[in-house]
Amino acid sequence: MTKVAGCPLCDAAGGRVVVQAPKWRLVHAEEAGFPAFYRVVWQEHVREFSQLSAADRSDCMDVVVAVEQALIAQLQPAKVNVASLGNAVPHLHWHVVARFAWDSHFPGAVWAPAQRDADPARLAEVVAQLPTLEDRLRRGLTRTP
Amino acid sequence: MTKVAGCPLCDAAGGRVVVQAPKWRLVHAEEAGFPAFYRVVWQEHVREFSQLSAADRSDCMDVVVAVEQALIAQLQPAKVNVASLGNAVPHLHWHVVARFAWDSHFPGAVWAPAQRDADPARLAEVVAQLPTLEDRLRRGLTRTP
Numbered sequence: 645m646t647k648v649a650g651c652p653l654c655d656a657a658g659g660r661v662v663v664q665a666p667k668w669r670l671v672h673a674e675e676a677g678f679p680a681f682y683r684v685v686w687q688e689h690v691r692e693f694s695q696l697s698a699a700d701r702s703d704c705m706d707v708v709v710a711v712e713q714a715l716i717a718q719l720q721p722a723k724v725n726v727a728s729l730g731n732a733v734p735h736l737h738w739h740v741v742a743r744f745a746w747d748s749h750f751p752g753a754v755w756a757p758a759q760r761d762a763d764p765a766r767l768a769e770v771v772a773q774l775p776t777l778e779d780r781l782r783r784g785l786t787r788t789p
Numbered sequence: 790m791t792k793v794a795g796c797p798l799c800d801a802a803g804g805r806v807v808v809q810a811p812k813w814r815l816v817h818a819e820e821a822g823f824p825a826f827y828r829v830v831w832q833e834h835v836r837e838f839s840q841l842s843a844a845d846r847s848d849c850m851d852v853v854v855a856v857e858q859a860l861i862a863q864l865q866p867a868k869v870n871v872a873s874l875g876n877a878v879p880h881l882h883w884h885v886v887a888r889f890a891w892d893s894h895f896p897g898a899v900w901a902p903a904q905r906d907a908d909p910a911r912l913a914e915v916v917a918q919l920p921t922l923e924d925r926l927r928r929g930l931t932r933t934p
Contacts, residue, residue: 692869694857705850712839723879724837727872731888731896734868743876751876755898 648689653735658685662778663785667700668707670781672774673739677762678754679770680719680742680777684708690736693728708738710784715742718777719770722750742770793834798880803830807923808930812845813852815926817919818884822907823899824915825864825887825922829853835881838873853883855929860887863922864915867895887915 647654659671659682666687673681684707690696696704712724721742728738743750748762792799804816804827811832818826829852835841841849857869866887873883888895893907 692857692861693871694854694861694869701850701854702847705846709839709846712837716837716839723874723876724839725872725874725876726838727870727874727898729868729870729872729898731868731870731898753872753874753876753898753900755901757902 645687646689648735651689651735652733653685653737654689658733658737659683663782665707665785668704670707670711670785672778675754677748677758677767678741678743679767679774680715680721681754682711682715682740684711684738684740686736691730691734693736696736704736704738707785708740711740711781714777714780714784715740718773718780725754744770790832791834793880796834796880797878798830798882799834803878803882804828808927810852810930813849815852815856815930817923820899822893822903822912823886823888824912824919825860825866826899827856827860827885829856829883829885831881836875836879838881841881849881849883852930853885856885856926859922859925859929860885863918863925870899889915 657671659673661669661671663670668687669685671683673683675681708726715721715724719742722745723743725741725743741754746763746766748758748760749756802816804818806814806816808815813832814830816828818828820826853871860866860869864887867890868888870886870888886899891908891911893903893905894901
């Protein structure tokens with residue numbers, strides 16, 4: 645595994661680890677206002693998604709899709725947002741975020757300005773479901789390379 | 790092909806069409822400040838990426854990857870950003886955007902607030918390369934389903 649000095653995703657997990665696999669990890673990100681914000685981080689320091697082999701790209705997107713499906717099944721979000729940006733941290737990672745019509749930024753992107761305060765009770769309802777969601781993710785994803 | 794009344798991506802192309810394939814289209818988006826902003830739009834009205842079959846997901850990401858690779862080869866961007874959000878228009882489309890250290894929002898997301906004015910001369914340099922980039926895309930993508 646090639647580590648790049650000073651890369652935050654080589655040096656640390658980048659969130660609370662939910663599943664650790666040989667080639668990737670799934671972490672829960674602590675992003676205020678977005679309780680169901682996960683990241684699929686590629687273990688190897690790769691800059692762009694297109695630099696992965698076709699087989700690795702397929703495995704990586706299978707994980708992203710499994711996370712998306714679990715978010716939908718558990719939380720019934722208004723939409724799931726999936727993004728690989730990496731401008732600040734150019735180490736391949738996919739953001740996978742459950743979005744709700746009542747959240748602070750909807751329908752804007754999570755990186756856009758907030759449009760309202762999210763209802764703390766609704767945020768807490770989502771947080772309360774994360775253990776069940778993450779059990780589901782662990783069961784589903786341990787079959788993936 | 791199922792069309793959904795009132796869906797902007799069922800009713801219209803959503804940009805200048807660069808490649809039209811049976812299952813998807815590649816369009817150039819007119820987004821101020823981001824001259825190399827493309828979208829891969831799925832033809833069928835599908836809400837979430839994970840609702841595609843595995844074969845369609847693979848084909849769709851092959852197109853996204855081909856666009857990313859062409860952007861890198863032609864424009865040498867600082868980073869390529871890839872995202873499927875769809876909060877406002879829940880019809881599957883992938884944003885594929887070449888980002889530059891000098892652009893108005895870098896390293897922020899294109900949906901975040903601007904950090905500076907982009908240099909018009911540098912924007913014009915990118916615009917001048919789009920015909921060559923798009924010839925490359927048409928050649929590369931006509932082999933994809």
